[in-house]
Amino acid sequence: MTLSASTTRAVDLRVEPVDEVLDRVGRSLQTCLARDTVVRKRRSIGARTDRGTWVRIERRGLDKIGVQGWNGTECAARLDGIAQPAWRGCLVWRDADEPVMWRADETELLPGPPIGTAVLTEDPKLPDEWWQAFSSSVDALSAQDTGRVATPDTVAITQALVTESIHSAFSGDFDTTVEQWVPAHADLNWANMTAPTFCLFDWEDWGIAPRGLDSASLWGSSLAVPALADRVRQERRHDFESRDGKLMTLFVCAKILGPGAHPEDPRQEPARRAAEQIVAELQTG
Structure with a gap:
């Protein structure tokens, strides 16, 4: 049966309680996620680990997981000639209470901070x-x-x-x-x-x-x-x-x-x- 969009509860991870999710990811990946580094977005959470890597966690409804899956970061690891953080591994699980799945990808740390928000209002003056x-x-x-x-x-x-x-x-x-x-x-x-x-x-x-x-x-x-x-x-x-x-x-x-x-x-x-x-x-x- 194909799930309609209405079967998945709309969730904003910027305000949703996420401590249990962070704990689960830390246990499974055998690392500790630094709470003071957590970055929250609407459908993802990110945090630094105690082994100097970064973990990005996403919540996605089953209706938004198509034939190709949702392993974009993993699949991008094979691309050549592109400056991107190296991929280390992942954790995927299905939510026990809702028609959603969670995915955590661990990568190397970024070489610098993000330039800004999605839409800029000031020139970053890039070299x-x-x-x-x-x-x-x-x-x-x-x-x-x-x-x-x-x-x-x-x-x-x-x-x-x-x-x-x-x-x-x-x-x-x-x-x-x-x-x-x-x-x-x-x-x-x-x-x-x-x-x-x-x-x-x-x-x-x-x-x-x-x-x-x-x-x-x-x-x-x-x-x-x-x-x-x-x-x-x-x-x-x-x-x-x-x-x-x-x-x-x-x-x-x-x-x-x-x-x-x-x-x-x-x-x-x-x-x-x-x-x-x-x-x-x-x-x-």
């Missing part, structure tokens, strides 16, 4: 060396092979989703067919990268996606800082200049401008301008 390492890793990722399908926001990205998302937000007679599908991180934002040493982490959603998804996602996370958004476009211009890259820019703009958008989001106006230009190009091209 050229950082941008070179960033672009090299994104290029290396797109050259890999995988049977995984990217799941941004835990939803598998398909041609139908791309078409529906774009045409629900933007009118016009233009084709939304994706030509090139390549591996992508699928959650590329400023909260999942480190500085001053570049490192890309949180690989839960990676897989095949339209070319340019990662570049467009990071650009969308940068729109409140025009110079930063311009730098992203400059560094990844071969993505943005491609037809698929333009479609992915519209895909990201649709999320910023869609029904759930915050009216005071400073990214809305630059997203609207960019979308209007791209729609015009696609209609004439």
Whole structure:
């Protein structure tokens, strides 16, 4: 039987009691999780261990665990040429009371702090060396092979989703067919990268996606800082200049401008301008 989304209780791990979960993970991995290092997010918890590693714990409903599983960090460990924390091992169990599963992945510590929140409002002023390492890793990722399908926001990205998302937000007679599908991180934002040493982490959603998804996602996370958004476009211009890259820019703009958008989001106006230009190009091209 397929579980519907309504069968899984909505939980925000930023406010949910998690001590029992942390204790269970520590016992199973034979380590102690430092409570003063705990980082809470909506669907995951992270903490440092007493052996100098990091553990990320995620709670996910069974309805959100598809055929490919939810072992993104484990599968990413085999990727070459990408700056990421080395994977050490994992623990997975099914909740005894609810239709959810828990997963804890242990990795090396990050080489530096995350750059910021998912959406930045100030320029992090990253050096050229950082941008070179960033672009090299994104290029290396797109050259890999995988049977995984990217799941941004835990939803598998398909041609139908791309078409529906774009045409629900933007009118016009233009084709939304994706030509090139390549591996992508699928959650590329400023909260999942480190500085001053570049490192890309949180690989839960990676897989095949339209070319340019990662570049467009990071650009969308940068729109409140025009110079930063311009730098992203400059560094990844071969993505943005491609037809698929333009479609992915519209895909990201649709999320910023869609029904759930915050009216005071400073990214809305630059997203609207960019979308209007791209729609015009696609209609004439």
